[in-house]
Amino acid sequence: MATLTQSRRATQVGVALGYAVLSGLLMGVALPPYDLPLGFVALAPFFAAIWTLPRLLVPLLGLLHGWLVGMTAMGFGVALSEVGALLPFLIYGVAVGVVGLVARDVGDLSRLRAVLWVGAAGVLLEYLESFLFIPFHAAMAVWRNTPFLQLATVTGVWGLSLFLWSGWAALGYALAMRRWTPALTALVGIGVAIHAFGLLAIWWSEPRGMPLRVAAVQGDPTDAELIQQVRQSEAQFAVIPEASIMQEQAIPLAKEMGVPVMVGFWDNGYNCAAIAFPNGRMTAPYHKMHPYIVERSTIPGTHAEPFPTEFGLIGAAICYDTMFTDTLRQLCRQRAVLVGVPTNDPVASNLAYHHLHGAIHTIRAAEHRIPIVRAESWATSMIVNRVGRLVASAGEGPAVLTTTVQVASSGTLYTLLGDYLPLICLVALAWGVLRRRGGCHKSSGV
Template identity: 25%
Template sequence: MQSRGQRLLRRALLVLAGGLQTLAFAPFFVWPAAILSFLVLIPLCLHRDPKALFGDGWLVGFGLFGAGASWVYVSIHEYANTPAPLAVLMTLVFVAGLALVPAIAFWCWGKLGGDHERRRLWLFPAVWVLTDWVRGWLLTGFPWLYVGTAQTDGPLAGWLPLLGVHGATLLTVGTSVLLLLAGTEGWRQRPKTALAALGLALLPWLAGPLLNTIEWTHPDGDPLSVAAVQGNISQHNKWDPEQMRAQIRTYRELSEPLWDRDLILWPETAVPATQGQAAPTLDAIETRALETDTAFITGIPWYGNTPHYPGSVFHNSLITLGQAQGTYHKQRLVPFGEYVPFESLLRGTIELLNLPMSVFRPGPENQSPLRLAGVAVHPFICYEITYADFVARNSQGTGFLLTVSNDAWFGRSIGPFQHQQIARTRALETSRPLLRGTNNGITAIVDGKGKVVKKAAHYKRDVLTGSLQPVTGQTPFMLAGSWPVVTLAAIMIVFGRQRRPGNNAPQTTAS
């Protein structure tokens, strides 16, 4: 029986173990922290019953999301004008709700593994990966803080074009389990088993750098000269009608020296007015772009009739001008930021639920790619870049990745750095260069290995210029998505789970 002090220490360690994973991601880049996290939390939970594991999983999740998604407070307090005490409470509710996902997962882990230590070790990586996968789509999904993302800057980077982010997560968690197994077997009692476990743990880390030398795509056509304009517009002024002309003037002045470029990119909702309201400005840009043979693309709130909705609706969109064709309506919207779930019941209760432009509707699936300077591109707006399979599926037949965002919502938190790292992971999974345009950072050009080639100054008005080489070809992950890893995890659970006593009874035959 543990004392009260021991129980409190144990709970604190579980919260810290979850929070420790935050160090694996940007802007810290300490990817071994993820392995250390599992080396701490697994032994603490290995012999607990399912009911106790529910609480353990919640504590781990509370630490993970409390530290890793702390930027939520900035959005709620600073930009939704929510009083600090209420913003803290809402952030805690958000974190506590997310922590229920690992809580349920840990309970299932205990049920599936029974009292057998090795069975539980075998099952843990599979349960963790399936939990991440479910979290990525449940209730629109929160595909953030996957430990596989940290490997964009780690030795397992070469596995990402093959297995995707969930595959890198499976290898990371599996490494921790094998290291624990090697330790529990003991070098004196079962040295061969311990050595085998250690060898298996090291194998993917040794293979990763070799796999990273493979070129899954090859250049297609001439490089494009590109420019991304970063206006650094304050989120407090973003939707102020009196500030609209000044904001557009800022972007036009910054863009004036760039008309010799093949592509000019403005970020998400850079034009803070609908296409109808901003028609004179857009017409002037169209004329300039046609005169200079430039492809121009900007984020804008689009308003009008579509076949998918009765009446006129708002979309968070990208429109093209000049040597470009197509319009894209964002498909994956952010709850409470771009739309309000249960709108008829909630809107008007607190100011957070009345944010400007929180009335967007999702765009249709299977939208045609944009044509930018003769290259097919499927864009991704803000949060969409976090969905690995969504990006892989829609990048088929495209020359490069393009994403825009307005990360001013994150303030000066770790959020923008995490968001950029996630975008770099998509570049690595698809082996495609990436052009990322944001309002205040991190605007960047990223190569097909997920490395930043060039970036604009953060939190400043700036212009990023450079070249980008379109490519052709596909990675294994683009062809198969996450299904091979998810299926493997499911198979590990099916064959590794504890059977019911009745299923283990010896078979007899009538004599």
């Protein structure tokens, strides 16, 4: 009998590990550059695995999942010198493990309220993770699903994450129990409603605004061939990469390109962006608010203000700024019509950081109804329209992206209210914990 029990336990652990491996691979290929349409189911195998394991093994299962996501994103070509590049994925894996523990504590996930508690835990952990050096959002797995992203106009990225975490938990529980549940039925209906709302919102908003032809310069902006491409593109506004020129080169570059140019440069310890005009004028610089971890000597900026131009107010967010919600929200509360993003991403195998960072831009655009022009120094430059649709993108090497976007005064309900949903999730979780404790006291006769 003991041998049979041990054999059954070993089988359960093996199946759980298989589920964790599957979930890591699914999430890895749901993210860019693979972009397979698996984001809505990617983490479900993990939530199916947690019910047959000892509770203490659930965090280890999360770490395994995170490691596999990182290895997949980096093309399984991680050199020894790049092992540190896996750290953000391991931190994400820790968060997955904690949400798994919450799911175990909640227990029966057949009810919608129960899976929403699990979703709230995922949102809260993402919010707390945003105070670390590598924020991660579940919604990056569905960054190309433009109708779904329209929910962000109301809730920000947090509503997308709430639905995804809840859906993964509900589907995983249904797989583990081998039965369809009321929670799954409710979430399918909610998902259909979100997509219907999104399609209506896109139909209403996408064609509105003034057309503006924009360019993103990828590579050395002083290269004569790239300058010539900008001149021939009939662009009205251009963005170049982060810290790619000296400040004194800005106005001569704008004159050569013949258009206003958002430039990136260093100045007295600040990582700066400004707009240089062909007439010899240049705006006061914006200072990067969120320096990356390797920019230890960089002085962070304290606020973001858009630059006045003939096309309306244009804002700047420098590279890592877009991983946080506050920079674009400040700009859009001041009615910016477009945001330029000079960028210089850290290099990792398979350009994993380039692709993952790029994925956040469709979400940021959808949150505030604002077009984004991202100019990267080597790869994955992109232009996103005001509903969060990717309309132009580049691979590796020097390039000039050009397209026309509609610009209009930005702003949504999320722009106005800000990050309210994580606070609601915190209250919901606290209420759930108190309610469970109250139930325990009653059952013990206290």
